[in-house]
Amino acid sequence: MDSPKTLFDKVWDNHMVGKLDSGQSILYIDRHLVHEVTSPQAFEGLKLKNRNVRRPDLTLGVADHNVPTTFRNLGIDSIKDKIARIQVETLEKNLKEHKIEYIPLTSVNQGIVHIIGPELGYTLPGTTIVCGDSHTSTHGAFGALAFGIGTSEVEHVLATQTLLQNKPKNMKIEINGKLKKNVTSKDIILKVISQIGTSAGTGHVIEFMGNTIKKMSIEERMTICNMSIEAGAKAGMISPDITTFKYLKDKKFSPKDKKWELAIDEWTNLHSDKNASFDNSFTFDIENLKPMVTWGTSPEDGISITDVVPDPKDAINLEKEQSINKALKYMDLTPGTRMTDIKIQKVFIGSCTNGRIEDLRSAASIVKGKKVAKSLQALVVPGSGVVKKLAEEEGIKEIFIEAGFEWRDPGCSMCLGMNPDQLENGERCASTSNRNFEGRQGRGGRTHLVSPITAAASAIAGTFVDVSEG
Amino acid sequence: MQKFYDVKSVAAVINEINIDTDAIIPKQFLKTIERTGLGKFLFFDRRYDSSNNIKKDFILNKVPWNKARILIAGNNFGCGSSREHAPWALLDFGIKCIIAPSFADIFFNNSIKNGLLPLTLPKSSIEVLCAHALEKKLIKVSLLEKKIFYDNIILDFNISDEVRERLLNGYDDIELTLQKKDMIEFYEKKNLLESSWRIIDNERKS
Ligand code: SF4
Numbered sequence: 001m002d003s004p005k006t007l008f009d010k011v012w013d014n015h016m017v018g019k020l021d022s023g024q025s026i027l028y029i030d031r032h033l034v035h036e037v038t039s040p041q042a043f044e045g046l047k048l049k050n051r052n053v054r055r056p057d058l059t060l061g062v063a064d065h066n067v068p069t070t071f072r073n074l075g076i077d078s079i080k081d082k083i084a085r086i087q088v089e090t091l092e093k094n095l096k097e098h099k100i101e102y103i104p105l106t107s108v109n110q111g112i113v114h115i116i117g118p119e120l121g122y123t124l125p126g127t128t129i130v131c132g133d134s135h136t137s138t139h140g141a142f143g144a145l146a147f148g149i150g151t152s153e154v155e156h157v158l159a160t161q162t163l164l165q166n167k168p169k170n171m172k173i174e175i176n177g178k179l180k181k182n183v184t185s186k187d188i189i190l191k192v193i194s195q196i197g198t199s200a201g202t203g204h205v206i207e208f209m210g211n212t213i214k215k216m217s218i219e220e221r222m223t224i225c226n227m228s229i230e231a232g233a234k235a236g237m238i239s240p241d242i243t244t245f246k247y248l249k250d251k252k253f254s255p256k257d258k259k260w261e262l263a264i265d266e267w268t269n270l271h272s273d274k275n276a277s278f279d280n281s282f283t284f285d286i287e288n289l290k291p292m293v294t295w296g297t298s299p300e301d302g303i304s305i306t307d308v309v310p311d312p313k314d315a316i317n318l319e320k321e322q323s324i325n326k327a328l329k330y331m332d333l334t335p336g337t338r339m340t341d342i343k344i345q346k347v348f349i350g351s352c353t354n355g356r357i358e359d360l361r362s363a364a365s366i367v368k369g370k371k372v373a374k375s376l377q378a379l380v381v382p383g384s385g386v387v388k389k390l391a392e393e394e395g396i397k398e399i400f401i402e403a404g405f406e407w408r409d410p411g412c413s414m415c416l417g418m419n420p421d422q423l424e425n426g427e428r429c430a431s432t433s434n435r436n437f438e439g440r441q442g443r444g445g446r447t448h449l450v451s452p453i454t455a456a457a458s459a460i461a462g463t464f465v466d467v468s469e470g
Numbered sequence: 471m472q473k474f475y476d477v478k479s480v481a482a483v484i485n486e487i488n489i490d491t492d493a494i495i496p497k498q499f500l501k502t503i504e505r506t507g508l509g510k511f512l513f514f515d516r517r518y519d520s521s522n523n524i525k526k527d528f529i530l531n532k533v534p535w536n537k538a539r540i541l542i543a544g545n546n547f548g549c550g551s552s553r554e555h556a557p558w559a560l561l562d563f564g565i566k567c568i569i570a571p572s573f574a575d576i577f578f579n580n581s582i583k584n585g586l587l588p589l590t591l592p593k594s595s596i597e598v599l600c601a602h603a604l605e606k607k608l609i610k611v612s613l614l615e616k617k618i619f620y621d622n623i624i625l626d627f628n629i630s631d632e633v634r635e636r637l638l639n640g641y642d643d644i645e646l647t648l649q650k651k652d653m654i655e656f657y658e659k660k661n662l663l664e665s666s667w668r669i670i671d672n673e674r675k676s
Contacts, residue, residue, distance in 0.1 A: 014661075018653040020646055022632045028657055030668050038552065040503035051644065054654075057670060066501060083501040090503050127668060134552040134576060150554035150580035152643070160647045162654060166632075198488055199546040202575055232549065234575055255667035263667035298488050319544065323487050416551075418497045425520065437492040437550060439515050 004273035006170045007239050008205040011145040011270070015128050017162055024164045029058070030127035031144075032157050033113045034100070036063040036091040037418070038132030042155035043094040053098040054161040060122060061095040062103040063088045064112045066418040069381050069408035075106045084419070098158075109252075111384020111410040114138040114352040118222065119386050121251025125240035125267040130157055134229045135352050135434065141221035142248070143240035143270045145205070148229065168203055168234045169279040172272075174210040177287035181469040184362070185220035186354060186432070186451035188212070188284070189227040190292035194302035196282060201233025204280065207272060208238050212286055218247040219358045226353045227434050230299040239271040291468050293339050294436050294449040296327035301436070303339065305454065305466045311335035330438050331446050332426070339464050344448070346429040347378040347459040348441070349405075351415035354432035354452045355383025360391050363456035364399045366467065372404035373462030379406050379421065381413040405459070417442045430458040472585040473640035477566045478610040479539035481603035482529045489543055490550035491577065495559040508555055509562030530563070534606055542600055543570045547588075548577025557581045567611050571596060582633050585640060587613060591627055599625075613638060 005013070017026040032055075034042075039061075046053070053059065066084040076092075079085040088105075095102040103109050109116060114135050117123040125143035130136060132154040139146035153163055175188060206228050213221065221238050228236025245264060248254045255263045290304040303310070312328065312335065315321035328335065333342070349355075349363050360382065372378045380400050382388035388410055391397050397407050414421040415433040423429050423445025432455050436447040450458065457467045499511045516528050529535050541560070547570040548556060557580045560568070567587040581588045589611065591599070602620050603609060610619040613634060618625040635641070647654075662669055 017657040018650060020650065022635065024632060026647060026650060026653065028654070028661070037500050038554065041505050041554075044503070044505075049644070081501070087501050087503060122670075124667070132552060132554075134550065148552040148576055150552055150557075150576060150583065152554060152580065152583035156644050156647065159644045160651075160654060161658075162647060164643055164647060198549055199572060199574070202546070202572060232546065232574060253670055256671075259665070259667040266667075319487055326486070416492075416497050418500065435490075435492070435550060437490045439496055440492050443496070443515055443520065 004276040006272040006276045006278065007143060007207050007237055007270055008145065008170055009276070011126055011128065012167060014126065015145070020164065024166060026162045027128060027165045028162055029130055029157050031122060031129040032059045033117060033129070033131035033136070034059060034061045034091070034154065035065055035113050035131070035133065036087045037065045038151050039094065039154055040087060040090045041151045042158060045155040046158060051159045053100065053158045056098050056100045058161060059100045059158070060103070061091060061100055062110060062113055062116060063091055063105060065412045065416065067105060067411040068419050069411050069413050069421060072105060072409035075104065078105070108385035108389055111386065112352045112355060112412055114226065115355060115383035115387065118142065118218070119251070119384055121248050121254030124248065124254070124263070125244060126270050130163065135226055137228045137233065137236045138222050138226040138352055140225040140228065140235050140237040141218060142244055143237060143267065145235055145237065147235040168205050170277070171201060171204040171206045171233065172278040172281040173206055173208050174281070174283045175208065175212040175286060176210045176283070177212055177285045179212070179286060179289065182453050182467040183289050183291055184451040184453060185216060185223045187289055187292040188286055189224045190294065190299070190302040190449060191286070191289055192284060193227065193231050193300050194292070196231055198230060198298055198300045199232040201228060201231040204233050205235045205237060206231065206233045208236060213238060214241070217358060218243055219356045222356070223353055227299065230434055240267050291451060291454045291466060293454065293464055295331065295333060295339065296324065297330055297436055297438050298327070299434065299436060299449065301327065302449070305339050305464055307339060309333045309335050309337045309339070340466060341463060343428070343463050344430050344458060345376060345427045346423060347376065347455050348381070348414040348429055348431040348433065349379065349452050349455050350381030350383065350413055351433035352383060353434045355381060355387065357387050357390050359432065359452040360387065360396050361394070363452040364396045366453055366456040367403045367405070367460065368399050370403055370460045372459045376459060376462055377406070378404065378459040379408060379414060381408045382410050384410050414441055416440060430455045430464065471583065471640045471642060474566070474585050474587055474613055474637035476610060476612045476614065477539050478608055480534045480537070480606055481540035481542050481569070481599065481609045482535040482538040483542045483600045483603050484529060485542070485544055485600055487544035488546045488549055491548055491553050491556040492550055494548070494556040495553065500553060500555055505558050506562060508559035509564065512559040512563045537564065539564050539566045540609055540611065541565050541568045542596060542603055543568060545571045547573050549574040552576045552580070554580045554584070557584045557586045561586055569596060569599065582636060583643065585637060587611070587637055589627060589629070595625060
């Protein structure tokens with residue numbers, strides 16, 4: 001009998017093409033997503049060497065990072081920034097030239113690349129998926145091996161439909177327990193990263209398991225896998241199950257009829273074997289977890305919302321003490337301040353972490369009938385045209401607008417502020433995105449990562465608030 | 471890809487953990503469709519104030535480190551976004567080698583694909599090198615010999631043969647893979663027939 005394998009081992013083995021003389025593995029790539037920011041130099045590279053795209057049929061393109069979130073009906077004319085416009089035009093031209101399917105800005109299917117992949121059934125269990133974007137880890141929620149790559153690797157995939165890889169290690173993170181009301185999968189992943197740190201996952205693929213994960217919806221699982229990169233991991237994965245299959249059934253690119261049956265047969269085997277060994281493992285009990293919020297400039301700076309800003313004097317070593325001091329200075333925070341006493345000026349609900357319909361529904365349930373705090377600007381940016389449409393049909397848009405939120409067109413928006421949606425110098429933001437690095441949302445801007453529910457409640461209160469019950 | 475040659479230079483020290491790619495090259499410079507010209511924007515928010523004046527106290531703005539070809543940093547260098555603009559900006563500025571206790575995966579890959587050497591050393595060695603670097607003394611990194619030279623001291627370092635060969639020879643990965651085209655074709659014939667669910671049917675496409 002074969003030795004027991006992890007979920008990751010299985011997907012890896014199924015995609016092994018062979019090896020180079022150097023010993024590096026050639027890994028086959030089933031799905032390649034391309035966007036405007038990390039692809040132009042890759043297409044340029046192909047041209048310089050007279051190379052073709054090997055499998056245009058396995059490639060899909062969309063513009064999401066630098067697109068404005070207003071007047072999208074104008075298509076490319078909505079982009080006022082000349083350089084940004086050239087980048088999107090370059091994407092369109094490159095895709096057309098290589099006969100790669102493109103989702104135009106005016107399409108209802110346009111959106112953040114990691115939201116539309118799953119939505120269209122492009123993301124499937126047991127496949128390998130790459131994109132020139134670190135949050136490609138999101139797709140691992142379906143039991144795909146999905147990871148972010150740089151532009152040179154984008155070029156490599158375009159030319160060969162493969163990547164050169166050394167096999168990463170296996171890590172297991174088990175999550176058990178029942179969440180309190182209004183505590184979410186975002187709070188879980190922030191908690192995990194606050195405990196293991198931003199480099200614990202380096203060189204590993206993390207498999208998330210445990211009874212909490214089992215009970216989660218596919219969208220909640222996506223939030224978890226999305227941020228595995230913030231733990232430094234190559235990818236995050238979750239074994240596909242009935243929840244996964246139900247979600248994928250009849251999606252646009254999902255297999256149909258006979259192929260669907262064949263697929264389900266194969267997908268049912270996509271789990272770590274009993275006794276499969278992991279190089280590293282962690283277990284978390286989240287029964288008493290409170291909503292989380294970050295106070296600093298690294299995703300590992302998460303604390304319970306009922307906690308106070310940490311004191312650098314309590315740091316475990318000098319290096320950490322210095323980094324806490326630096327973060328406190330940038331964030332303009334004093335040790336000992338209660339998180340719930342901190343005033344915010346902006347709220348951003350969106351991004352590939354929390355820009356899906358369930359996120360908007362949960363945020364809307366908090367906002368309903370209330371008003372956004374005075375002088376605070378709050379933005380809702382649906383992750384895709386499909387999310388936006390659904391939210392409009394369900395009356396969610398009305399709830400947000402009546403409360404004083406701005407309702408925008410889909411894109412990455414204020415998650416990274418490549419488009420006009422940015423923080424001003426010194427502004428403090430409760431954000432449902434994934435990174436709180438210095439300047440991430442705008443130079444001098446101060447980002448606090450939270451769940452959509454906490455973001456919504458904080459927009460009403462004007463400060464962070466604890467919304468958990470039970 | 472450019473071959474990697476020995477580097478001898480002063481070394482700039484940014485002894486901080488978790489230096490992310492947003493800090494190395496902020497988003498507003500990612501709109502370019504070129505690989506070159508990013509050096510002037512390297513560590514933009516730290517090199518220039520909000521009115522675009524040079525911040526004189528930042529190490530990369532100080533003589534002689536403004537010409538440094540080696541950068542020494544803390545744990546988990548290059549974490550965050552996958553933007554290859556980060557190694558492009560470092561190279562364009564003149565940095566050829568970064569020494570740190572650890573690197574984020576994607577940044578590490580992006581670097582070695584561009585001829586930038588990410589060199590991992592234990593923290594204790596790095597502390598010694600930092601002190602030396604801050605005295606403006608020269609450090610030599612020889613990838614061929616797998617050694618670092620400073621004063622009269624020689625420090626060995628580890629690096630995988632595969633990464634070393636690639637950098638020394640300036641390999642073109644795509645070329646190497648295309649030499650194995652038969653394998654790829656064989657794999658596709660075996661696994662990706664029209665009847666496979668992994669294929670995206672044309673009629674399913676819009
Ligand atoms: S939403 Fe943010 S993290 Fe996600 S792909 Fe866009 S920029 Fe990256």
